[in-house]
Amino acid sequence: MSHRMAVTVICDGNRPDFVTDETTPVMASLKRAGTWFANQRGIFPSATRASSASIATGSHPLSHGLRGNCMGLPIDGGFEFHDAGKPEFFDTFRQHYGRMLARPAVSERVSGLHGAIIASNVSPGAAFFHDSYSHAHMYHRELCYAPGRMPTGETMKTSAGHEGDTVTTMRFIEALLEKRPSSATLWLSEPDVSMHAAPLGSDVHLAALAGADLLVGRVAEVVDRLRDEGHDVLFIVGSDHGHESVTEAIPVERRLFEAGFKTSLEGPDVLVAPQGCAAFIHFGGDSATRRVEAADWLRQQAWIGEVFMGEDLAALGQIPGDDLIAIDMAKAEGTNINGVPGLSAMAVRFDEEIGEVRRDCGMHGGRGPYETNPVLLMVGEGFEAGRLVQEESSITDIAPSIIRHLALPETDMDGRALQQN
Numbered sequence: 001m002s003h004r005m006a007v008t009v010i011c012d013g014n015r016p017d018f019v020t021d022e023t024t025p026v027m028a029s030l031k032r033a034g035t036w037f038a039n040q041r042g043i044f045p046s047a048t049r050a051s052s053a054s055i056a057t058g059s060h061p062l063s064h065g066l067r068g069n070c071m072g073l074p075i076d077g078g079f080e081f082h083d084a085g086k087p088e089f090f091d092t093f094r095q096h097y098g099r100m101l102a103r104p105a106v107s108e109r110v111s112g113l114h115g116a117i118i119a120s121n122v123s124p125g126a127a128f129f130h131d132s133y134s135h136a137h138m139y140h141r142e143l144c145y146a147p148g149r150m151p152t153g154e155t156m157k158t159s160a161g162h163e164g165d166t167v168t169t170m171r172f173i174e175a176l177l178e179k180r181p182s183s184a185t186l187w188l189s190e191p192d193v194s195m196h197a198a199p200l201g202s203d204v205h206l207a208a209l210a211g212a213d214l215l216v217g218r219v220a221e222v223v224d225r226l227r228d229e230g231h232d233v234l235f236i237v238g239s240d241h242g243h244e245s246v247t248e249a250i251p252v253e254r255r256l257f258e259a260g261f262k263t264s265l266e267g268p269d270v271l272v273a274p275q276g277c278a279a280f281i282h283f284g285g286d287s288a289t290r291r292v293e294a295a296d297w298l299r300q301q302a303w304i305g306e307v308f309m310g311e312d313l314a315a316l317g318q319i320p321g322d323d324l325i326a327i328d329m330a331k332a333e334g335t336n337i338n339g340v341p342g343l344s345a346m347a348v349r350f351d352e353e354i355g356e357v358r359r360d361c362g363m364h365g366g367r368g369p370y371e372t373n374p375v376l377l378m379v380g381e382g383f384e385a386g387r388l389v390q391e392e393s394s395i396t397d398i399a400p401s402i403i404r405h406l407a408l409p410e411t412d413m414d415g416r417a418l419q420q421n
């Protein structure tokens with residue numbers, strides 16, 4: 001029996017201007033074989049863990065509930081720092097909110113059809129929040145599980161980078177052919193890993209792109225085979241966010257202490273949760289009443305782009321809070337040492353030195369034109385070959401497009417299906 005399927009490959013951090021015949025011939029040919037979304041937009045923050053939740057649920061953080069890559073959770077006298085990428089955060093989140101994500105993932109929606117598989121080589125948080133109620137077959141170095149989060153005993157010996165991406169891709173292909181799921185998602189760590197480690201446009205970056213492209217090609221061959229065997233496959237290749245190049249790193253929490261907004265440098269009253277080129281600042285304890293004053297001070301700093309509070313956050317699709325400010329770091333015109341456009345300052349908590357290491361390398365998380373412009377191409381029914389869409393689309397449109405392809409109800413999603421008819 002041949003049923004409809006959706007196969008999605010996310011090349012973490014990839015930028016549309018790096019999809020070329022020279023560097024990424026497979027993606028360039030898929031771009032011609034299907035529809036290319038030139039004005040694809042990410043969420044705020046343009047960071048992987050919250051974006052993974054948004055791609056899975058077709059919803060912004062305001063609707064699904066995972067604020068960012070890291071965040072503060074309340075404790076006595078203020079806030080405590082949590083990294084959403086860590087495996088233990090999955091349980092911390094559940095204990096704090098009494099639930100997982102507030103919107104169903106594609107994996108849950110397809111559980112009455114032929115189910116879902118997810119093979120991921122990014123952080124445990126990004127993988128698990130793609131399937132927060134554990135309806136999929138998951139292939140990840142932290143845990144391989146069957147639906148219901150039943151450990152399968154299988155181990156994936158992978159780490160971030162091309163080698164681990166290759167192992168993950170091979171396992172993905174095996175599971176795809178064996179299970180023929182309604183939805184199959186492969187999430188590669190590259191080119192993001194190399195973009196963080198080396199200047200954008202460098203040989204290291206270009207080699208990582210070529211490597212990711214090769215793996216997309218492996219999956220494309222399997223998609224062809226599934227189509228030959230009668231499956232109507234929607235093939236999606238995209239990324240979760242883009243990148244800017246780092247101009248400088250600002251220790252935001254240290255700066256707030258020096259300006260008198262914190263009682264001690266590492267105390268809990270004011271906590272900065274950096275999101276790369278953006279940050280959330282939580283105000284608790286005795287500092288809570290000084291939030292507006294701190295926002296005014298932040299707006300005067302040269303390293304700040306924009307400051308968001310209250311309903312401004314909701315307008316960005318982000319969860320507002322009386323104890324919260326979000327900042328987007330300052331963007332700059334021009335290019336990095338390799339002539340790649342898109343420059344931004346990045347936020348850290350305390351470390352003064354990191355800017356030297358990071359300069360010209362990639363970063364994301366904020367609202368810059370490149371970090372918020374991920375890749376999206378779709379090949380299949382409803383996506384005319386060679387069509388170029390200039391109209392804005394979003395990473396929240398991926399799930400609705402999968403759901404429409406599978407003829408399931410398009411409910412409880414912020415995004416919209418991108419099929420032409």
Ligand SMILES: [Zn+2]
Nearest residue numbers: 013192196364
């Ligand atoms: Zn990244």
